[in-house]
Amino acid sequence: MIRTVITGSTGRMGSTLLRLARDAKDLQVVGATVRPGSPVAGQDAGLAARLGAALDVLLMDDLDRALEFSKADVVVDFTGPQASLAHAKTCAERGVPLVVGSTGFTEDDSAALRVLARKVPIVAAPNMSVGVNLIIGVAAELARVLGPSFDVEVLEAHHRMKKDAPSGTALKLAEVLAEALGRTRDDLTFVRDGQTGARPPGEIGVQALRGGDVVGEHTVYFFGEGERIELTHRATNRDQFAQGALRAARWVARRAPGLYDMADVLGLQGKT
Numbered sequence: 001m002i003r004t005v006i007t008g009s010t011g012r013m014g015s016t017l018l019r020l021a022r023d024a025k026d027l028q029v030v031g032a033t034v035r036p037g038s039p040v041a042g043q044d045a046g047l048a049a050r051l052g053a054a055l056d057v058l059l060m061d062d063l064d065r066a067l068e069f070s071k072a073d074v075v076v077d078f079t080g081p082q083a084s085l086a087h088a089k090t091c092a093e094r095g096v097p098l099v100v101g102s103t104g105f106t107e108d109d110s111a112a113l114r115v116l117a118r119k120v121p122i123v124a125a126p127n128m129s130v131g132v133n134l135i136i137g138v139a140a141e142l143a144r145v146l147g148p149s150f151d152v153e154v155l156e157a158h159h160r161m162k163k164d165a166p167s168g169t170a171l172k173l174a175e176v177l178a179e180a181l182g183r184t185r186d187d188l189t190f191v192r193d194g195q196t197g198a199r200p201p202g203e204i205g206v207q208a209l210r211g212g213d214v215v216g217e218h219t220v221y222f223f224g225e226g227e228r229i230e231l232t233h234r235a236t237n238r239d240q241f242a243q244g245a246l247r248a249a250r251w252v253a254r255r256a257p258g259l260y261d262m263a264d265v266l267g268l269q270g271k272t
């Protein structure tokens with residue numbers, strides 16, 4: 001049984017994780033945290049996360065204390081970049097493996113996560129659905145085969161409550177496309193406004209739509225002469241993200257320290 005602590009447990013992802021982990025036969029939820037000072041601290045996690053059933057785990061607003069009492073094997077964190085970094089520091093100090101799904105990290109944040117991963121195994125991925133991680137590889141292969149004569153663009157759409165843009169998934173797609181085409185992050189364009197002039201060759205546009213309750217949609221466009229290829233992933237609920245995260249939790253709980261991604265967890269691209 002893998003003893004699991006879930007942070008951000010009353011959020012959109014946290015409550016999804018609680019529901020799916022509660023029903024998993026090989027996982028035991030031994031802790032659930034909320035934002036420090038949250039008024040729901042002390043309440044039953046199941047009830048507070050709108051699961052409708054008591055989970056016999058009381059919400060805590062301090063991960064270090066939750067780990068002290070829970071003897072967790074793994075922490076699963078979908079909170080936000082700054083909270084995730086703080087949680088990674090706590091997990092590194094306590095030697096507890098971590099799964100990080102948060103997005104919106106700066107380059108410095110990512111560097112700090114790499115340093116912390118020297119002490120503890122961390123799986124970090126902007127999208128934990130199997131489907132998206134498969135199309136990341138397909139998109140790179142399409143770019144390699146189609147070559148520089150195709151103009152490549154990334155479009156994403158998310159719910160109105162999303163705090164960061166573009167999505168971490170769109171950034172990951174753009175980065176692997178740039179690498180496949182021998183380009184750099186400097187070739188990524190996020191804003192087109194005013195007299196932009198003709199599209200520079202080699203540019204990769206990344207655009208974000210926000211509205212309603214869109215769970216997460218990503219399309220890679222390959223615009224050619226006389227033809228256009230579109231590669232799209234649409235999530236219709238958050239279960240696939242959460243199932244991927246729990247799969248990562250099972251995987252990382254027994255790993256050596258290091259920074260891993262979902263390609264490692266899924267054994268993609270020759271990774272075992």
Ligand SMILES: NC(=O)C1=CN([C@@H]2O[C@H](COP(=O)(O)OP(=O)(O)OC[C@H]3O[C@@H](n4cnc5c(N)ncnc54)[C@H](OP(=O)(O)O)[C@@H]3O)[C@@H](O)[C@H]2O)C=CC1
Nearest residue numbers: 008011012013034035078079083101102103126127128241
């Ligand atoms: N990798 C993937 O597959 C996916 C990644 N994401 C990413 O996950 C993150 C969360 O998304 P989502 O669930 O929609 O966001 P929510 O805002 O719904 O959930 C975040 C939760 O974390 C809580 N929180 C904030 N700070 C802390 C803290 N220090 N300690 C404990 N809890 C804290 C928030 O509390 P409060 O409500 O008080 O603010 C909130 O309940 C985002 O970065 C998003 O991009 C989302 C889906 C899939």
Ligand SMILES: O=C(O)C1=N[C@H](C(=O)O)C[C@H](O)C1
Nearest residue numbers: 103126127162167168169216
């Ligand atoms: O905030 C969300 O909801 C999501 N964020 C992730 C991202 O930024 O890529 C993953 C997923 O698309 C949902």
